[in-house]
Amino acid sequence: MGGGFSGLAAALALGRAGWDVRLVEARDRVGGRTLTRWLPDGTQLDLGAQWLGPTQDRMYALVAEYGLTTFPSAALGAPVLRWGGGLHPEPPEPTGRVLARLDALAARLDPAAPWLAAEAPEWDRLPLSGWLADAAGDPAGARYLGRLLAGGLLATGPDEISLLQILFYLRSGGGSALLLRMAGGAQQDRVVGGPAALAELMAQRLAATVGPGALRLGAPVTVIAQDAGGVLVRTDRDAYPADAVVVAVAPALAGRIRYDPPLPALRDGLTQRMPMGSAVKVHALYPEPFWRADGLSGVGTSATGPVTETVDNGTPDSTRGVLTAFSYGDEARDLRRMSPDARRAAVLDALVAMVGPDAARPDGFVEHDWSADPYTRGCFCGVLTPGSWRGYGPALRPPVGRVHWAGTETAVGWTGYLEGAVRAGERAAAEVTAGTSGYR
C-alpha cells in the first residue's frame, strides 16, 4: 500500500516476480511526495521532491527506462549566503571544518544500524544545535550550520534532532558534499515533466503488466489484519486478501493504520517517535530570472529570517523566472501562523534581502505545505526524535509477520530521497519474494 515511488517500485518488482499485486493508495493520484503544477504558459513547478544527483543510480535508470530525460538545475552565477548580518559569497569560516568533522564521525557508523555505533548513546541524546555550538566555536557559524543541515537536509530545526540523526543521514546520502551540492550533488538534475510524470508512467506499467485493476486510488487503508492464513488489507469500502503486504508509507502514516493483531510495542513506539519534517515551499514567479543579470545564481542559504534556502527553479524551456524559497522548523511554523498575505510579505522580504528589490514584485506566488496534507503529514521525510534511535531504530525494517516496511525512511542508502524510496520498495519486494516470514 502507498502509491509513492516506494510503493510503485515494490509493486512493479513483485509484478515482475510473477506476483498478483494490488497497489492501494489513499489519494486520487500516485507520486506521494512529488507533485507538479503547470502554469498557463507551460512553466513546470515541482511542488514536492524534485532533484536527482550522482550515485542515485536507480532513479536515473528508471528515468531512462521510462523514456524520460533530465535537465541540469539552473544555478548560473554566484550563490548568496546570508549570515552574521550580511551577504557573503562564502559560508562562515567554520563551515568546511565542521562538515569535514561530521563526515568523519558519520563514517564511523553503519547506515543499516546506526544505533550500534560505539558512540550512539552519546550521539543520540545530543541535540545537533548543542554539538554545533561547540564544534563551530562561534555563534554565527553554529546558527548557519544548524539551518543548513537540520533545515536544508531534514526540514527541521537543529534543536529537534540529535547528532546521531544527522550523522546517519550524512552517511546514508554519501557525505555532506554529495548531499549539499547543486552540480555534482543531490540537487544536480531535475526531471523533464517533473518526477510525478515518472510515477504516472510506473503506474501505467503496473496496470499493463498485472492488469487494469492493479492500482486502487482514493482508497485509504484503515486496517491490516493478519493470521497464519494470510493478511487482509481493508479500506473504507474494500478488503484485499493477500499473502503479504508492503506498507510503503512513512512511519507517521503507518502508525495511523489499525493492526490486528496490534503491532509489537517497539514497532508501534517507532511510529510515535518519527515525526515528518516541517517545510514550507514557496515559488515566487517573475517575468524573467532577473537575478541572473546581476550575476547571481538564485541559490542561497540564509541563517536569518523566515527563508533558509532559495533556488532558481526555472526550466530550460521557459523564460519565466522561478525563485523557490524553503522555510523549515521554527520558521515554517511561524509562517503557518500568519495570514496568507502576511506570509507572502514575509517571504518576499526575505527574497529581497537575498537577491534584491526586484524580488518584491512577483507576478505569481504558489505555496505548498505538505504538513497540511493528511496523507503526507510533512516533508521531506520522517526523522527520529532525540534519544529515540537507540531504542526504536531497530524496529525500522524487520517485517512483522506478513507486513513488510518500505518508504524512503527505511532506506539504508539515500534515505529521505526518491532514490531511497525506490531502493526501499525494491528491498521490501525482495523480502516478500524470498518469503522472509515463511508464508510462501
Add this chain to the structure above:
Amino acid sequence: MGGGFSGLAAALALGRAGWDVRLVEARDRVGGRTLTRWLPDGTQLDLGAQWLGPTQDRMYALVAEYGLTTFPSAALGAPVLRWGGGLHPEPPEPTGRVLARLDALAARLDPAAPWLAAEAPEWDRLPLSGWLADAAGDPAGARYLGRLLAGGLLATGPDEISLLQILFYLRSGGGSALLLRMAGGAQQDRVVGGPAALAELMAQRLAATVGPGALRLGAPVTVIAQDAGGVLVRTDRDAYPADAVVVAVAPALAGRIRYDPPLPALRDGLTQRMPMGSAVKVHALYPEPFWRADGLSGVGTSATGPVTETVDNGTPDSTRGVLTAFSYGDEARDLRRMSPDARRAAVLDALVAMVGPDAARPDGFVEHDWSADPYTRGCFCGVLTPGSWRGYGPALRPPVGRVHWAGTETAVGWTGYLEGAVRAGERAAAEVTAGTSGYR
C-alpha cells in the same frame, strides 16, 4: 470520545449542563489507563493508574461522591535504594540539592504555557540526562536521578526528554516532594476496589442521567468531520452528529483519527511528537509480604538493572504479598525483547537484589504492558520530544473548530495523573458549554 476519566468527566459535566451526550469508546470497557484484576483469593491488582495524593481534590471528591473509599498505600518500614553498586537507606548525596534546583527552575514557568518561559529555548533542547550530568556532579547521582525522574515520573529515559518537559511536569504536579512521596505525596492513597470501579460508577451515572444509550463501547472512532453546520463522529458502524466533540484521548491516539477537514499542520504536528511513555508493570505475588518482617517497606528505587521502582502493592483486606515492579525506557524495551520466561527471571533477579532471596519464588507473576495496547499505546502519559515544546506546545489545548481536546496530557495541573484527566475533561466541557468556537 474516549471513555477514560477525562471523557467520563467531560460527558458528565456536559450532561449536567443539559447537553445530550454520547460517550464513544473504542474498548469494551470504560476506565482508560486504569484496570483492576482480581486474584481468585480476592486480592486487588491495579494494573494501571492506581494512586491519589494531596491536592488531587477532584479525584478525592469523586471518590466520595460515588460512595467509594481510599486506603493508604502500604509503605511500612524502610525504603531500599540501589545505587553506586550497593543498597542504601538514602539516595545519593546530590539528590536533595538537584531536586531543589529543579523545583526552583520549575517555579519560573507557567504550567499553562511552559513554552513562554524566558529560558524555554535552552531548556527545550537540553536532554534531561545532559543537565543532570552537570547538576549532579557525579555519575552515580546523575544516573539515579535520571531513572527516578524520567522513569518514575514519565516512564521514559533521561535521554528521551528535555529539561523543559520535566520542569513542566514538576510544576504541574506541585513540585518534586509532592510528586515523589508515598505518604504526603502522589502515591499516598489507593481506591478500594481500584480506580476502574470509580470509572464504572461514573459510566452508570452517565447512563442514568442522559439515557441508556449515552455510552457506546467497542466503537473506535475513525473519522471526525466538521463544517459550519456541525460535527460528525464516525466509527466503523455508526455516525454521531453533534454540535461539538471532546476528544478525550492522548495526542498519540488522537493522531490516528482521520479529520475532515484535516487538522491544522501545527496540531497534527503535535500528535506526531508526543509519544506515550514506555513502562512495564509487573506484580510478583507471594504468600505474604515477607519484606515487612525484615523491616523493609518494599518501596525501592534502583539506578541499575531492569527494574527502576518497586512498591508494596498489598491491600489491607488481603494477607497476600504483592511486590510491584516498574521498568521504564531502555529497560522496558529490553524486557519486551525477551521471552516471557527470561523476562520473569530478569525481574525476579532485580527484586532479589532489592528485598532479598525470598523474592525469587513468587507464587504468581502478573505483567501488563500498556505499550502493547493499541487503544493506549503506552503509559503513563504522552510526553513531548526534545525540542518540540516550543513549536508544538501551543497546539495542545486550543479547540479546532468544534473539536475540543481533553485527556490528562492537556491538563495544566496534575498532568499525567487521574486528577489531570478529570480536570482536563471538565475544562473541555466548560469550553463546549461556553460556546468557545461560536457554534451554539
